[in-house]
Amino acid sequence: MNTKVRQGEGDVVTGAEGLPADCRRLVQVVLAGGSGTRLWPVSRENFPKQLIGVVGAESLLQATVLRMKGFPAAWDVAAEPVIVCGEEHRFATAEQVRDSGASARIVVEPARRDTAPALTLAALTACADGQDAILVAMPADHAIADVPALHAAIDTAARHAQAGEIATLGIPPTRPDTGFGYIRLGDALEDGAHRIDRFVEKPAAELAAQYVASGNFWWNSGIFIVRASVWLAALEKLQPEMYAACVLSHEQAINTDEYLRPCAASFQKSPSDSIDYAVMEHLGKPDSPFTGVVVPLQAGWSDLGSWDAVWDAMDKDEEGNASSGRVLFEGSTASYARSEGGRLVACVGTNNLIVVETDDAVLVADRSRVQDIKGLVSRIKREKAPEADTHRKVRRPWGFYDSIDHGERFQVKRIVVNPGARLSLQMHHHRAEHWIVVSGTALVTRGEEEFLLSENESTYIPLGVRHRLENPGRVPLEIIEVQSGTYLGEDDIVRFDDKYGRCS
Missing domain, CATH: 3.90.550.10 (Spore Coat Polysaccharide Biosynthesis Protein SpsA; Chain A)
Incomplete structure (x- = not known):
């Protein structure tokens, strides 16, 4: 073995050859x-x-x-x-x-x-x-x-x-x-x-x-x-x-x-x-x-390897139902329901059923068939649907963004930047962006300019212009971003400088 591991002098060796017995x-x-x-x-x-x-x-x-x-x-x-x-x-x-x-x-x-x-x-x-x-x-x-x-x-x-x-x-x-x-x-x-x-x-x-x-x-x-x-x-x-x-x-x-x-x-x-x-x-x-x-x-x-295992590990009501989030059961038995997006999930007369709701997807499955979900996800991937990989709310090292709405040539995001954090210095080939500050203070770099925006103020980032968003304050910065252009994918980002090491 090429990797050298020191052994103390006078160690008593037992078990595998050459190993000190007192390794604690x-x-x-x-x-x-x-x-x-x-x-x-x-x-x-x-x-x-x-x-x-x-x-x-x-x-x-x-x-x-x-x-x-x-x-x-x-x-x-x-x-x-x-x-x-x-x-x-x-x-x-x-x-x-x-x-x-x-x-x-x-x-x-x-x-x-x-x-x-x-x-x-x-x-x-x-x-x-x-x-x-x-x-x-x-x-x-x-x-x-x-x-x-x-x-x-x-x-x-x-x-x-x-x-x-x-x-x-x-x-x-x-x-x-x-x-x-x-x-x-x-x-x-x-x-x-x-x-x-x-x-x-x-x-x-x-x-x-x-x-x-x-x-x-x-x-x-x-x-x-x-x-x-x-x-x-x-x-x-x-x-x-x-x-x-x-x-x-x-x-x-x-x-x-x-x-x-x-x-x-x-x-x-x-x-x-x-x-x-x-x-x-x-x-x-x-x-x-x-x-x-x-x-x-x-x-x-x-091992929590399936929703059935999650149901098994949780506290249950008298009818064997387990839940997380805003959930109501009526005449249901041995079911599990979860509300991730804050909406009310109501289960009436369900038996041995799994119901899981998120912002962008709902799963309904028989508890005896939960192992088949893996195959379902593979099918979603083959169809190149985004729900296999990402949530509507996407976490980043600087905070998160939530994709609120989108159409053929636009997308609306709610962006929250943590205090002291900043996005990369970047540009886009196919989209322009409008930023509206909802709360907090934004330090904006746009081309050669650098300026502050406060609540209810906005700015426009033209296509192809280098820009950066930063939160210099002590409270989270929240903005609404409206993107418009011919292509709005996350891979249309060219990074020039990034404190998190994500530059090409």
């Missing part, structure tokens, strides 16, 4: 690169479910980042988790971490290559100082009801990881479920854990029922606990092409105060694969010197 440094790794298509229309490509408050006020990402607080003091838990997210989500991720009162090291994936390369970038980041660490890798889109129980399971798993094992948390199943992968249990260990016999892909309904009835299978939670050095060694042996691409990409990374940005050209040479396929399914095989254990987790876990 834990680094939380949050894998936040998913798209969550089965929670459409709330989850979209550009603002996926981990950034949304699916079952509470805080987002799933925020809940995950705070999940290691209060961990047993016997371990040295790093103050900052490592978050791996996509380029398109880095601003929202950083903003949500700040809003939660936490801090994090954010690694920006240059391209989607699934969870194994993502964990590898995190491992390289965690031991960049030459010290080994036990990684506690968890997806950003799970719900955990009993955090102390989660801590107890991680504590057990970390003791196995300390000895060089690759550990994961398994969920004793409560029902046959075709939406989860399964782990077949091997020999039982004294602390309640088991050796991993093998991983099993999502089964058909009949096979899932057999797994649950046998008592020899647990659900795969997707939470992994492993030393960074062990993960890197395993990947180098089992997936050398992936390992080499990730190491080179990390060595060539651009490091800023807020983000670590691995080299895109090198990272894109990595094969795309999951942690399960790349490493976990090889554990215990003759060609692999690495072994694994699975520790039981009974903490009210849910």
